[in-house]
Amino acid sequence: MTDTTNTRVAVLVGSLRADSLNRKIAEILRDEAPEGVEVDIIDGLDLLPFYNEDIDSGAVPAPATALRARVAAADRVLAVTPEYNGTMPAVLNNAIDWLSRPYGAGAIVGKPFGVVGATPTPYGGKWAHADTARSAGIAGAVVIEDVTVSQPAIEVDPTTDPEVRAKLLGALTTLVEYRPEASAA
Ligand SMILES: Cc1cc2nc3c(=O)[nH]c(=O)nc-3n(C[C@H](O)[C@H](O)[C@H](O)COP(=O)(O)O)c2cc1C
Numbered sequence: 001m002t003d004t005t006n007t008r009v010a011v012l013v014g015s016l017r018a019d020s021l022n023r024k025i026a027e028i029l030r031d032e033a034p035e036g037v038e039v040d041i042i043d044g045l046d047l048l049p050f051y052n053e054d055i056d057s058g059a060v061p062a063p064a065t066a067l068r069a070r071v072a073a074a075d076r077v078l079a080v081t082p083e084y085n086g087t088m089p090a091v092l093n094n095a096i097d098w099l100s101r102p103y104g105a106g107a108i109v110g111k112p113f114g115v116v117g118a119t120p121t122p123y124g125g126k127w128a129h130a131d132t133a134r135s136a137g138i139a140g141a142v143v144i145e146d147v148t149v150s151q152p153a154i155e156v157d158p159t160t161d162p163e164v165r166a167k168l169l170g171a172l173t174t175l176v177e178y179r180p181e182a183s184a185a
Contacts (some may be wrong), residue, residue: 014081114147
């Protein structure tokens with residue numbers, strides 16, 4: 001069994017809604033994470049200004065510096081997000097943009113990355129999740145496709161259904177247990 005102690009996972013929450021289902025999922029993952037895994041939920045992504053190269057030099061806005069520091073300190077990055085109009089919410093896209101720069105040396109570069117989420121449709125947000133994975137990969141993250149869970153929340157409540165909770169926790173476990181050498185074998 002892979003030793004996952006002292007693994008820190010930065011979680012980017014794609015919803016700003018007070019009663020967000022996806023934030024609740026992030027909180028379940030934090031509260032039930034495997035032993036030794038610390039989940040750092042980064043919500044409030046609306047505090048970030050829209051990415052603009054003009055403000056990404058010199059005195060970089062404090063929320064962007066803080067986001068970069070938290071992700072840089074993490075061993076893994078997980079996005080937990082709904083879908084808006086067939087893609088990821090703008091706040092998540094914007095966060096990935098901030099994490100992608102400086103070019104080639106952004107905080108997300110080289111970080112194993114996964115995405116999960118739920119929406120009240122039969123598709124569970126799968127286009128948002130595919131776009132998030134593609135964007136994070138282009139930004140330099142190491143996307144672990146096996147992590148992806150696009151959970152429909154129409155007939156089940158993902159926060160209480162034992163099978164769904166187990167699936168989401170399994171996704172987190174897959175992300176933290178990922179080892180580059182294992183994938184190369
Ligand atoms: C602007 C907007 C666009 C949406 N577009 C989609 C969509 O394309 N696909 C989908 O599955 N759900 C869509 N939804 C529904 C959201 O998935 C749903 O509101 C979800 O519960 C939001 O996640 P949250 O509970 O974490 O805030 C949309 C909701 C909003 C507000």
